[in-house]
Amino acid sequence: MLRSLQLRDYVIVADARIPFGSGFTVLTGETGAGKSILIDALGLALGDRADARMVREGAARADICAEFATTPALDQRLATLDLTGDPGTLLLRRVVEADGRSRALVNGQPTTVAQLKEIGAALVDIHGQHESQRLLGSASQRQLIDRHGSLEAKVGAVAEAFARWQESRRVLDDARGGSRERQLRIDRLQAEITEIEGLQLAEGEWTAICDEQSRLAHARELVEGAQQAAEALARGDRTLSDSLRGLQSSLRPLAAIDPALRPALELVDSAQIQIDEVASMLSGYADRVDLDPSRLAEVESRVSAIHGAARRLRVAPEALPGHLLAARTELEALGGEGDLATLEGRASQAEADYLALARALSAARRKVATRFAAGVSKLIDRLAMPKAQLVVDVRESAPTASGVDAIEFAIAAHAGATARPIARFASGGELSRIGLAIATLAAADQPVPTLIFDEADAGIGGTVANVIGELMQRLGHERQVLCVTHLPQVASRADHHLLVARDAPGRGAGPVGRIEVLTADERVDEVARMLGAGKTSKAHAEEMLAVATRS
Secondary structure (H helix, E strand, O other), X not given: OEEEEEEEEXXXXXXXXXXXXXXXXXXXXXXXXXXXXXXXHHHHHOOOOOOHHHEOOOOOEEEEEEEEEOOHHHHHHHHHOOOOOOOOEEEEEEEEEOOOOEEEEEOOEEEOHXXXXXXXXXXXXXXXXXXXXXXXXXXXXXXXXHHHOOOHHHHHHHHXXXXXXXXXXXXXXXXXXXXXXXXXXXXXXXXXXXXXXXXXOOOOHHHHHHHHHHHHHOHHHHHHHHHHHHHHHHHOOOOHHHHHHHHHHHHHHHHHHOHHHHHHHHHHHHHHHHHHHHHHHHHHHHHHOOOOHHHHHHHHHHHHHHHHHHHHHOOOHHHHHHHHHHHHHHHHHHOOOOOHHHHHHHHHHHHHHHHHHHHHHHHHHHHHHHHHHHHHHHHHHHOOOOOOEEEEEEEEEEEEOOEEEEEEEEEEOOOOOOOEEHHHHOOHHHHHHHHHHHHHHHHOOOOOOEEEEEXXXXXXXXXXXXXXXXXXXXXXXXXXXXXXXXXXXXXOOOOEEEXXXXXXXXXXXXXXXXXXXXXXXXXHHHHHHHHOOOOOHHHHHHHHHHHHHHO
16 A cells, blocks of 8 residues: 655655555646656656656756555565564565666665556556557457456466567578478587587586596606606605604603603604505505507597597587587487478477467356456446446457457447447547446456556546445445546546645746645535636535545
């Protein structure tokens, strides 16, 4: 839920902090006062595009901060993004510089506009004043049905299957067309695979054979060095071992006289043992080193073969096994290991998989469409179109990423009448009423806690306005609802009332916007203004507000 919105140097607002409560809130004001300023500012905080024109004239920057109460699911997502703040509270902030550059912050931490949009989508759903025009598009109508039926997961699966089908067809078409580039690549991959497979590389062989080559190439040097070291330690004349023995002979009687020398003697004894062990190890090593020229030639030939293949393929020798796996994978994707029949089979299976999912989605859409049409028809019946019925036509179309359906909203003037597309049936006022009915029903499908209607009731008046007020009031019992309206019938139904006014500018200054939370008495005056001039307006306003309070 939106708790507050703070604006500083935004368009015509110098500084304002607006609190929001639960239930139904309306925003009203004179024509041209800028009633949509708050909605636009909130949209900016939720990730809308920034513009230098948003900065109040003469100011360095505009600053918008929106405070929300969070939900458990949103708290979990914020933790994943490392954007957590105070428990139960979320702060979204957007700063726009005078040159048009902007910064986005979540709970005081810098973030991207994309993440801001993702977070905002879980908080607020905005229905703009041109919503009814958007309903004329087939894609928008399809999205409404999918959302109403919670079919988004099925739509995603269909889109993925469609992409796989198209890719398999592309590969098949390339094969049928005998693409020279494709064939050259297949030939190259097959040659690379043949060359690497011919080496019959064992796992870890390159490291092992390099070590063996180094050992064999320096075998004589290793033998002589080990022997010389063994002789110097314990195998020749005047060795280190002999010197230690003489030292032991000298220290032993002294340690018998003074025990303080025993630790020194023990260290010498230990050194003597270790020297003898090292000498033994070196002698054994010298005996084991293989002086085998034929084995050296064999190993060097193997190293040369592996290194040569790696050089030709432009990879490191140790990377050859990985290169082989990648080449096999690419070759299979190109269809190089099969004939046209194999590729045709893959394409046919991909098509069958897609059609199975698309037809299941289509069946689900038809069920949802019937339910959706019935719900909207009930609402437009209350909006002074008593005999009209919404018909959602779901018919088969050419396969696309969204399925095999073409969806069209149509209106039947009465039961049994021929339904005509809403673009050809409805006048401006009728289209607004249909659009509002659809938006009201669609709002129930949104899991977001806050719904905003920005002059969605434009072009509507008379007795229909009373029904719209009732609908908004009822919706406010379930969600937080904000509505920019020019209808007194709607304004009187609100739990909270905000007034947007534009004060006269001072000398050399631009206009200044003002936003007020109205008291009960002030609400009477504002509803009376909306009703129009006349002595009875105030009394009528009081009566409307009293009726709304009893509802």
